[in-house]
Amino acid sequence: MNWTDERVEMLKKLWSEGLSASQIATQLGGVSRNAVIGKVHRLKLSARGRTSSAQPRVKKTVTTTTVKATVRPTRPVTMTVGANALATQFDAEPIARQVMRPQENVVIPISRKLTLIQLTERTCKWPNGDPLSEEFNFCGNEAGENGPYCGYHSKVAYQPVSERRRAR
Template sequence: MNWTDERVELLRKLWADGLSASQIAAQLGGVSRNAVIGKVHRLKLSARGRATAAPVRQKKAAPASTGTKVAARAAPASRPMPATIGATALQAMFEVEPVVRQVVRPVENVVVPISRRLSLIQLNERTCKWPNGDPLTEDFNFCGNDSLESGPYCSYHARIAFQPAAERRRHR
């Protein structure tokens, strides 16, 4: 099927009249709905979205004899929905209160130890194995301070590496 000048003009007219792509395809004949949509996009014809969303219907109040469950279900239905234009449903703006996050600062004074700057060969079971820098550079080294008996790091680096589960949840 070729798009002749006459068919393109008819497409423009039908599109401006507000017909759907399926209706236009049926009137043109020999063309699919998707072909009409593609041609509309290539011609950069104006998008024709709905002016507003469908109005919200109010549900009738439930009789008192039906119980509270029906009345409870009817309450959220009266909530106003945001209006969208065209295919902008994902752009609907909802009023949301911002989440306030507190920054937790350590209570004690933190003293960063001076690194002994040991190489991999100089490490032993009693030295801190906290890496400093990029391993691909020549100035890469390890902390090298005295490590705790329970792990591979000094007391400073152990506090960084091992946080209690409650603190990890709080930082998220």
């Protein structure tokens, strides 16, 4: 389908009248809703008219007058409707987060500060520091039978599934 000058003018007219892209595609025929949206963006058509069923969502107008201590509508007073949602009051106390602690006392081991070349199958491979710095090293303490880390670093690295779900 080619966009002729007549079809582009019809598109501009229908867009300014507030028709949806689907309605415009139906009236033009031979063109999809997405093609209409793409052409509208390429033409940079941003201003739209409102259809009769659409109502403004931004502002409400309230009019009031005073006659013998009775309030009656006369002059417009503009009130915003949607922007007040950003002015939230926080009266509630902050929620305390639960801190998970190990069930037994765990002593943090003093790192042996081994380099990559010094590691064996029986040493803890927990990295310490930035791998790009010269001070980078590994824990190096004796690793357990079940993994690459010592007892302390195993508890840090591997959390039971039930604790991970509660932390979310």
